[in-house]
Amino acid sequence: MTNLQLEVLEQRFRLRPDVELIDGADGAPMLFDALSGRYVRLGRQAAQIVRNLDGTVSGADIADRISEHSGVARSTIDPQLARLFSELSASGIFEGHEAKSTTAKDRVAKAVGRTPTWTRPLLKDGLTRLVEPVSEVLRATPSLVRLLAATALMGLALPFSINAVRGYTLPITALPWLLGMALMFTQTVFHELGHAVSCRVHGVKPRELGLALWYGVVPIAYVDRTDAYRVRSRGARAAISIIGPVQDVIWSGIWALLAMNTTGLAHEATLAATVLALTMTVVNLNPLLPTDGQQALEAALGELNMRGRAMAYLAHVVLRAELPTYLMHLTRRRKTVYVVYGAACLAYVVFVMGGMAWWLGSLALRMTGAL
Numbered sequence: 001m002t003n004l005q006l007e008v009l010e011q012r013f014r015l016r017p018d019v020e021l022i023d024g025a026d027g028a029p030m031l032f033d034a035l036s037g038r039y040v041r042l043g044r045q046a047a048q049i050v051r052n053l054d055g056t057v058s059g060a061d062i063a064d065r066i067s068e069h070s071g072v073a074r075s076t077i078d079p080q081l082a083r084l085f086s087e088l089s090a091s092g093i094f095e096g097h098e099a100k101s102t103t104a105k106d107r108v109a110k111a112v113g114r115t116p117t118w119t120r121p122l123l124k125d126g127l128t129r130l131v132e133p134v135s136e137v138l139r140a141t142p143s144l145v146r147l148l149a150a151t152a153l154m155g156l157a158l159p160f161s162i163n164a165v166r167g168y169t170l171p172i173t174a175l176p177w178l179l180g181m182a183l184m185f186t187q188t189v190f191h192e193l194g195h196a197v198s199c200r201v202h203g204v205k206p207r208e209l210g211l212a213l214w215y216g217v218v219p220i221a222y223v224d225r226t227d228a229y230r231v232r233s234r235g236a237r238a239a240i241s242i243i244g245p246v247q248d249v250i251w252s253g254i255w256a257l258l259a260m261n262t263t264g265l266a267h268e269a270t271l272a273a274t275v276l277a278l279t280m281t282v283v284n285l286n287p288l289l290p291t292d293g294q295q296a297l298e299a300a301l302g303e304l305n306m307r308g309r310a311m312a313y314l315a316h317v318v319l320r321a322e323l324p325t326y327l328m329h330l331t332r333r334r335k336t337v338y339v340v341y342g343a344a345c346l347a348y349v350v351f352v353m354g355g356m357a358w359w360l361g362s363l364a365l366r367m368t369g370a371l
């Protein structure tokens, strides 16, 4: 580290007034930037340091204090502290220091951990008002009763949908499947509202409801539940995610029940919807994609953004880019977990994208051949 990089320790930083230090998920300290709406997770030591920054102490003062308490030499402390201050300063959370763009390698490494999604918000403040009546009733219900009710409803629905799919001949024309997809769209809106309700039940505000294209191609409805980072309980955070697949199972039962009691096109469309609802449930439990199931599992294990971190760690190692401080002090076991899980996630994305490209390519070939 050069003297120029160590100079950051001479500055006296202070958090911007709209940046708040909170105890978030699992009690992990986080900075919340009200301007960008983003959360920055901090290590316990980093949080302790940030707490001391009131604009009068410099990084060097803090290095002195740490050195006094721990007996570790300033020459060891300074480079690490300088890295931390540079990163925090670059994230734009300090007064008078704008967010800085990073190197191309860092940007690539960061982008790998994210899911590229095109989004269009439809409902913002109105969303909370819309889901409040249902949320209020559920808030007044004990969580054990909610859990038992959800399990019972799934237990009722699943035999119906599985029997319907196995017992009837599936439609072979396009129209029932198109209608089934339209029914699925209605279902996804309720699915997403379920996430919003669950957010309200656990005391956070869903930010918005909108439409999105996952990886630029797969159309989905979404609810922005970023603020679930504020929910400290693992169980509650898992519930906010898993309510989606739970609802999908219940919906599959509803479609199956309709398929059993209708004939003609209505029967075929609801049967198609049953198949699609079951498929969606399974896909939405995939632990290698940022699905509801993956997020519920992460929450239950007390992890935060594990998939993103694992992929970012792997990308930094492969690109030989400098590790950000939050990825620097990992145990050996954690490094292995990140490399294995990150590689599996990346491989899966490549596999799906490759499959989709192959399918689109062969479709294009067939269509041009038919012309």
Ligand SMILES: [Zn+2]
Residues within 6 Å of the ligand: 191, 192, 195, 244, 245, 292
């Ligand atoms: Zn969902």
